[in-house]
Amino acid sequence: MLSGPLQANLVLAALAGSAVVGLLGVWCARIIRVPQPTFTITGVIPMVPGSLAFQALIGLIRVTTLSDDEGALLLASAVADLIQVILIFGALAVGIAIPILIFQRRKPLLL
Amino acid sequence: MVPKVVERNNPSAAQPQKPPLSYEELRDIIDLSLWAGQLLLQHGAETDRIEETVHRIGTALGCDWMDVLVSPNALVVTATSHGEFRTKTRRVVALGLNMNVVAEVSSLSRRVEDGLCDRSQIRSELERIGKARRLYNRWLVVAAAALSCAAFSRIFGGDWNVFAVTLTASAIAMVVRQELQRQHFNPLVIVVGTAFTAGLIASSADIFDLSPQPQIAIVASSLMLVPGVQLINAVEDLIKGHVVTAIVRATLGTLILSGIALGLLLALAVTGAQL
Numbered sequence: 001m002l003s004g005p006l007q008a009n010l011v012l013a014a015l016a017g018s019a020v021v022g023l024l025g026v027w028c029a030r031i032i033r034v035p036q037p038t039f040t041i042t043g044v045i046p047m048v049p050g051s052l053a054f055q056a057l058i059g060l061i062r063v064t065t066l067s068d069d070e071g072a073l074l075l076a077s078a079v080a081d082l083i084q085v086i087l088i089f090g091a092l093a094v095g096i097a098i099p100i101l102i103f104q105r106r107k108p109l110l111l
Numbered sequence: 112m113v114p115k116v117v118e119r120n121n122p123s124a125a126q127p128q129k130p131p132l133s134y135e136e137l138r139d140i141i142d143l144s145l146w147a148g149q150l151l152l153q154h155g156a157e158t159d160r161i162e163e164t165v166h167r168i169g170t171a172l173g174c175d176w177m178d179v180l181v182s183p184n185a186l187v188v189t190a191t192s193h194g195e196f197r198t199k200t201r202r203v204v205a206l207g208l209n210m211n212v213v214a215e216v217s218s219l220s221r222r223v224e225d226g227l228c229d230r231s232q233i234r235s236e237l238e239r240i241g242k243a244r245r246l247y248n249r250w251l252v253v254a255a256a257a258l259s260c261a262a263f264s265r266i267f268g269g270d271w272n273v274f275a276v277t278l279t280a281s282a283i284a285m286v287v288r289q290e291l292q293r294q295h296f297n298p299l300v301i302v303v304g305t306a307f308t309a310g311l312i313a314s315s316a317d318i319f320d321l322s323p324q325p326q327i328a329i330v331a332s333s334l335m336l337v338p339g340v341q342l343i344n345a346v347e348d349l350i351k352g353h354v355v356t357a358i359v360r361a362t363l364g365t366l367i368l369s370g371i372a373l374g375l376l377l378a379l380a381v382t383g384a385q386l
Contacts, residue, residue: 093346
């Protein structure tokens with residue numbers, strides 16, 4: 001949803017979206033008494049950049065079969081996609097973890 | 112002498128001591144908490160939760176302290192009571208995602224902590240959770256996966272023809288996946304085979320010229336294979352400091368993604384469709 005106005009920055013959009021999921025997940029998990037990941041992880045699955053990841057990987061494999069010039073272009077866009085994918089995954093996980101990192105700081109159970 | 116070192120390294124020394132447990136009781140406790148941890152690790156819980164749950168069950172059952180080591184395919188647990196200790200290692204093979212098992216084991220551990228379950232009750236509960244069949248009928252899973260892939264094709268800007276092709280392709284691919292799973296193929300082979308099937312059928316959008324953007328159908332029809340939970344768990348483990356499990360999860364996830372790309376490329380090579 002957020003990716004509309006913020007098209008230029010899919011990563012920030014993913015961060016904002018998953019932070020909302022994380023907050024709602026903590027709240028729902030407390031009400032229904034189930035572990036948070038039941039809501040949080042499944043909640044961000046629609047934001048997982050699956051098709052972008054395919055594009056990047058297929059691009060990387062295809063580079064081998066193209067001429068140098070075409071290959072260089074494709075390589076650049078594939079690597080850019082790949083970096084985007086990695087950043088989005090990072091943003092999703094950080095977003096989910098935000099409420100836990102902020103509101104549930106407790107002494108570690110295991111030292 | 113030794114006691115001082117022990118006190119510094121063992122936080123339980125500072126806590127009020129529980130009544131000592133016999134060697135046999137320790138064995139029983141370690142078995143139960145390891146079993147709970149195994150169920151969690153098998154069904155896709157993150158490392159933090161596994162450590163906490165095993166620790167919680169063990170200490171609630173009367174141990175002074177539990178040390179837990181979670182590795183991607185093994186668990187090591189040491190239970191301590193009044194200087195007596197036992198350690199057990201168990202090899203664990205991940206079985207895939209089942210949030211229901213994770214939720215049930217977590218709520219069991221909370222009941223144990225509140226003192227509502229004794230050891231035999233925990234044993235029968237864990238047996239029940241471990242044996243429980245999948246929650247959803249396989250055809251329901253097929254329908255849901257196909258529908259979500261098709262919905263994604265619309266989000267990517269495909270028309271209704273693309274929607275229909277994606278729906279068909281991912282439904283058939285999902286059935287193929289379930290069949291391959293039943294034959295116990297290697298997980299990567301399953302992924303490549305499923306993506307190949309999906310790509311093969313989705314290529315029809317290009318071959319029969321069903322839509323101006325046939326490539327959307329090809330990409331969207333294998334979206335149900337994306338290891339989203341695996342990769343998010345990887346980053347989450349990384350944030351919480353479990354670097355080894357994180358690297359293993361990320362590697363496995365990337366491998367699965369590459370498998371999907373390989374399957375799609377094979378399908379494109381066979382049908383000659385363009386992406």
